[in-house]
Each structure stands twice: as structure tokens, then as C-alpha cells.
Amino acid sequence: MDLKDLRVNGRRLRESLEEMARIGGTPGGGVQRLTLSDEDRRARDLFVAWLREMDLEITIDQMGNIFGRRPGLNNDLAPVMSGSHIDSQPKGGRFDGILGVMGALEVMRTLHENRVQTERPFVIVDWTNEEGSRFAPAMVGSGVWAGALDLDWVYARTDVRGSKLGQELERIGYKGQVPARKRPVQAYYEYHIEQGPILEREGRTIGAPKGILCLHWYDIFVEGTANQVGPTPMEGRNDALCAAAEMILAVNRLPARMGGNLVATVGEIHNFPNSRNIIPDKVHFTVDIRSWDDDLALRAWEEVEKEFQGLAAARGCPLRAEVTWRVEHSPFDERLVERVLRQAERLGYSSRRMVSGAGHDASYMNQVCPTAMIFVPSIGGRSHVEVERTTWEDCEAGANVLLHCLLESLQEK
Numbered sequence: 001m002d003l004k005d006l007r008v009n010g011r012r013l014r015e016s017l018e019e020m021a022r023i024g025g026t027p028g029g030g031v032q033r034l035t036l037s038d039e040d041r042r043a044r045d046l047f048v049a050w051l052r053e054m055d056l057e058i059t060i061d062q063m064g065n066i067f068g069r070r071p072g073l074n075n076d077l078a079p080v081m082s083g084s085h086i087d088s089q090p091k092g093g094r095f096d097g098i099l100g101v102m103g104a105l106e107v108m109r110t111l112h113e114n115r116v117q118t119e120r121p122f123v124i125v126d127w128t129n130e131e132g133s134r135f136a137p138a139m140v141g142s143g144v145w146a147g148a149l150d151l152d153w154v155y156a157r158t159d160v161r162g163s164k165l166g167q168e169l170e171r172i173g174y175k176g177q178v179p180a181r182k183r184p185v186q187a188y189y190e191y192h193i194e195q196g197p198i199l200e201r202e203g204r205t206i207g208a209p210k211g212i213l214c215l216h217w218y219d220i221f222v223e224g225t226a227n228q229v230g231p232t233p234m235e236g237r238n239d240a241l242c243a244a245a246e247m248i249l250a251v252n253r254l255p256a257r258m259g260g261n262l263v264a265t266v267g268e269i270h271n272f273p274n275s276r277n278i279i280p281d282k283v284h285f286t287v288d289i290r291s292w293d294d295d296l297a298l299r300a301w302e303e304v305e306k307e308f309q310g311l312a313a314a315r316g317c318p319l320r321a322e323v324t325w326r327v328e329h330s331p332f333d334e335r336l337v338e339r340v341l342r343q344a345e346r347l348g349y350s351s352r353r354m355v356s357g358a359g360h361d362a363s364y365m366n367q368v369c370p371t372a373m374i375f376v377p378s379i380g381g382r383s384h385v386e387v388e389r390t391t392w393e394d395c396e397a398g399a400n401v402l403l404h405c406l407l408e409s410l411q412e413k
């Protein structure tokens with residue numbers, strides 16, 4: 001059989017995705033598989049069982065990243081890698097992350113059942129805590145592996161209940177012994193849903209992002225004075241929630257003010273004591289700033305932080321701002337991006353270049369080796385919600401593009 005005619009099994013890919021969607025499945029048709037939860041553990045166990053069926057060499061590192069390695073003809077050559085993440089957002093969708101893991105698994109199965117021998121070893125990976133919604137920041141599994149984040153700092157991250165990431169990793173049985181440390185990789189491909197509206201709007205099947213925007217996360221703590229809401233006159237109040245409200249709108253105005261390609265969002269807020277008859281004395285909220293232009297994003301933060309200080313002073317509510325996480329914008333390997341577009345065309349799928357506004361493990365992998373991503377349409381452009389959907393046909397199409405991009409890299413001598 002000519003390898004060019006090889007195709008994945010779309011039905012088997014669908015069945016794998018459906019079986020995974022039952023783990024942490026929500027009544028609204030999504031999944032809730034928070035990182036290092038019992039649901040995450042069950043999905044990992046299933047994934048590992050599937051890797052075992054193909055006699056892959058399975059490794060679990062100190063970060064709980066799971067690797068499955070299929071040998072090549074020349075195992076001295078650096079492997080080719082592909083994967084994504086099994087964890088989800090709270091009330092998240094059934095395609096985000098898992099499509100990239102199940103897609104790579106389907107490629108592995110296709111190579112296995114057709115006894116395809118490749119020059120290089122092929123490694124499939126599930127990265128720990130890509131989402132960052134239970135433990136901030138995001139993408140820590142790949143971040144530690146790439147050498148961008150410190151292992152002990154990541155272990156010490158806590159969730160809202162005070163549990164530490166390192167302890168939870170141990171609790172679910174996925175704290176491995178192997179150092180979470182980068183090794184030479186020939187190429188990394190990550191297959192993912194677009195999570196935006198562009199491909200669907202243009203009726204195209206495959207997106208080839210030129211890279212990922214920079215991602216800057218901040219945590220803001222505003223301090224006021226609590227008091228009974230009835231007897232306390234309006235003048236002289238130090239209402240932390242009102243101060244935060246003004247700051248949140250300042251964040252929303254920031255992109256228009258800065259010009260250029262920039263988005264800025266406040267997505268999380270905690271108000272204390274959160275009682276209808278007490279003036280709020282503590283507010284914690286998050287700021288997320290993204291752009292292709294790292295300097296613009298940094299200048300935007302400087303601007304808005306200055307504005308925060310003015311608003312805080314006017315309300316008599318001092319604030320503390322923490323830089324939680326910064327990842328530089330990540331331009332992908334042009335040769336691999338071209339390859340994605342070329343394979344899409346050869347397979348008869350329409351495609352386009354784009355950028356990724358969402359962060360992905362591919363951002364850190366791009367610091368280690370040549371990297372590219374393959375996007376497929378999100379119905380209605382919706383993601384991180386229970387109604388997140390991609391057609392089975394598109395899932396299969398993306399997996400075929402992944403298969404042939406991987407094959408090209410796997411045969412490189």
C-alpha cells in the first residue's frame with residue numbers, strides 16, 4: 001500500500017471521543033474533567049490502557065505528563081511528537097484538548113494496524129493541567145518540560161480549596177519518577193479545535209495558525225472598608241467592589257485605547273464578604289491580556305495599572321497587583337505550517353492561514369522544537385462551554401492531515 005493513500009478510521013476516532021466524553025460528562029452535553037480530579041484520573045487510566053494495547057513504551061514524568069512511544073527504524077534519531085490535553089474547563093466541552101490526544105491516538109492506531117514502519121520514533125503525549133482553571137497558571141505540564149517553569153513552584157500552586165497541585169498529582173497516582181525535562185524532538189504537531197468562528201464562517205475545514213498570541217495573566221487584590229450598608233452614608237465609603245468595577249471597565253476599554261491587535265479580559269472575580277448588606281472590603285479579580293505584539297501587551301499593562309492606581313486612590317481602596325504568568329507570542333515553524341496547508345490541499349480539504357488567540361501547549365513546545373498546529377472548525381465558534389461541537393467529518397479530516405504531516409516528519413532521516 002502506498003502510504004499516501006493511508007487514512008485514519010473516522011468511526012473509531014468518533015467512538016474514542018464519545019467514550020472519553022462519558023468521563024465527567026455533564027447533563028448539558030459537555031464535560032467537566034478538571035485537572036488532577038478523579039475524572040482526570042479515570043480518563044488517564046483509559047488513555048494508558050489504550051496505549052498498552054499497542055505495546056507502546058509508556059512513561060509518566062514528575063509532572064504527570066503521559067508519553068507513549070512507538071519505536072522507529074532508527075531509534076537514535078529524535079522522535080516526532082503529537083498530543084494535547086485530557087483536562088477540561090469547568091462545564092467545558094467534549095473536544096477541547098481531547099481531540100488532539102485522540103487524534104494522535106488514532107494516527108498511532110492507523111500506523112499500528114497497517115504495520116507502517118517509520119524512520120523515527122513517534123511519541124504521543126497528554127500534557128498535565130493545560131487549562132489552568134483549577135490551578136493557575138495554564139500549560140504547566142509542557143511549561144516545566146520545556147524548562148520555562150520551575151517544578152517546585154508548579155507543585156506548590158493551590159486550588160480554591162487549598163489543595164496543592166503536587167499533592168493532587170500524587171493522590172491520583174500520576175506523580176511519576178522520570179524527570180520532566182525536555183529532550184530533542186524533531187517536530188511537534190498539535191491538533192485542536194479552532195475555538196473561534198473564522199473557519200465555520202468561511203466554510204473551510206482546516207486552519208493552519210502561524211502561531212499563538214502572547215499571554216499575560218495578572219491577579220488584582222483591592223482592599224476597602226466593610227460596614228453596615230444602611231447606616232453608613234454614601235460619602236466617605238471605601239467600597240472595594242465599586243473600585244473593582246471601574247477597573248474592570250478600564251480593562252475593557254484598553255484595546256481601543258492602545259490600538260493594534262490586542263484583547264483584554266477580566267474573567268474571574270471574587271467579592272468579600274459577598275453579602276447584600278455589607279460594603280465589600282475585599283475584591284480579587286484577574287486580568288488577561290493577549291497580543292501578537294509582546295511589547296504592546298506590556299505597555300497596555302503599564303497603562304492600565306497606572307489607571308488602577310488613580311481609581312484606587314479616588315475610592316480610598318488600595319490595591320496589590322501580581323504578575324501571575326507571562327508567555328511570549330509564539331511564531332510557529334514556517335516549514336511545518338506550509339506542510340499543514342499542503343497536506344490539507346492534497347487531501348482535498350479547504351484551508352487557510354490564521355493565528356491562535358487561545359493558548360496551547362504548542363506555545364511551550366515551540367521553544368523546544370519546530371512546531372505547528374492543525375485547527376478544525378468549532379460550530380458557532382463556541383468553546384469552553386458545554387455546547388462546544390465539531391462535526392465528526394471535520395474531526396476525521398483534521399486527523400488525516402495530522403497523519404500525513406506526522407508521516408512526513410517521521411520519515412525524515
Ligand SMILES: [Zn+2]
Nearest residue numbers: 085096097130
Ligand atoms: Zn485546549
